[in-house]
Amino acid sequence: HLTVFSVLLFLPSGLLAASPVEAPRPLLPPQVGPRLKLPAALGKPVPSSVQDLGAIERHVQSLLPRLSAATVGIRAGRAQGSGVIVSPDGYVLTAGHVSATAGRDVQVTFPDGKRVKARTLGAFHTADAGLIKITEKRKEPWPFIPVADMRDVKVGDWCLALGHPGGFQPGRPPVVRLGRVIRITRYTLQTDAVLVGGDSGGPVFDMHGRVLGINSRIGRPTTSNYHVTVSSFLDNWTDLVRGRVWGSRGPSQAVMGINGEDHPRGCKVTGVPENYPAAKAGIQVGDIITQFDGKPVRTFRDLVLLVSQKQPGDKVVVEILRNNQKIKVTVQLARR
Structure with a gap:
């Protein structure tokens, strides 16, 4: 304080x-x-x-x-x-x-x-x-x-x-x-x-x-x-x-499809709705997203901003931590 x-x-x-x-x-x-x-x-x-x-x-x-x-x-x-x-x-x-x-x-x-x-x-x-x-x-x-x-x-x-x-x-x-x-x-x-x-x-x-x-x-x-x-x-x-x-002060046009929260190492995934790009790419609850398209992710807000700069249909590489192991997955963003 x-x-x-x-x-x-x-x-x-x-x-x-x-x-x-x-x-x-x-x-x-x-x-x-x-x-x-x-x-x-x-x-x-x-x-x-x-x-x-x-x-x-x-x-x-x-x-x-x-x-x-x-x-x-x-x-x-x-x-x-x-x-x-x-x-x-x-x-x-x-x-x-x-x-x-x-x-x-x-x-x-x-x-x-x-x-x-x-x-x-x-x-x-x-x-x-x-x-x-x-x-x-x-x-x-x-x-x-x-x-x-x-x-x-x-x-x-x-x-x-x-x-x-x-x-x-x-x-x-x-x-x-x-x-x-x-x-x-x-x-x-x-x-x-x-x-x-x-x-x-x-x-x-x-x-x-x-x-x-x-x-x-x-x-x-x-x-x-x-x-x-x-x-x-x-x-x-x-x-x-x-x-x-x-961009938009509301939801962006491109969507990845996760719920998340801030984590000391990035953005922790708290939810992955079915049939959204993140789920199709294999992202799981508990994963920690550390990079999006080569750019660091330190908070959930960072991730929202990075997604907002993309267009529906764009393919991006997302780096995650799962059980302390680095994993890279390719996510094709969809339209909201």
């Missing part, structure tokens, strides 16, 4: 100037940012003194000007959300349910109230990952934040969640909440940073000042807050930039 404190921090707005120039559209994913030398207090399970709290506060304050400048409000029709710019030419990460579909004209608002035109690109709805591109012409690069290397992230790490709770409000910069990482998979990050409506699509940062993920599901208690990891974007960057919209 982690003892956690939360703080609300407000940062004065900066000034952003715009001038015409055509921004390039590279397919290269956002750059990974460097690690910083962190205060010793951030390595402790909990702050143990007033000095520790002061060290954490000073470090957070040192990051905020840069993080806040790249955290934007998004208005798509009547819907409002948040996002973060991750490239100098204006690619914006947000939640899939904020961007919704490709080709929509949206409005991006900076902390100082400046509004620019943008357009939605692709969305991976199963992971709730959406991409937007600022289309306004500008001479200078847009303020942006590099992404994190998710291999650096571990449970217990401190993090910062930014967004526009209740929607963008003139004169109020992005609100900052401090929290901890309490669970992580390849595509899902769970934290106890307090979020409310309007924060959807906003960024969560590590203490190195890099984007860890995007605010997705907001609920109660505070431990019910989920974020889309940057891996969801990086693994699918080309498709997102090209405007592909796929």
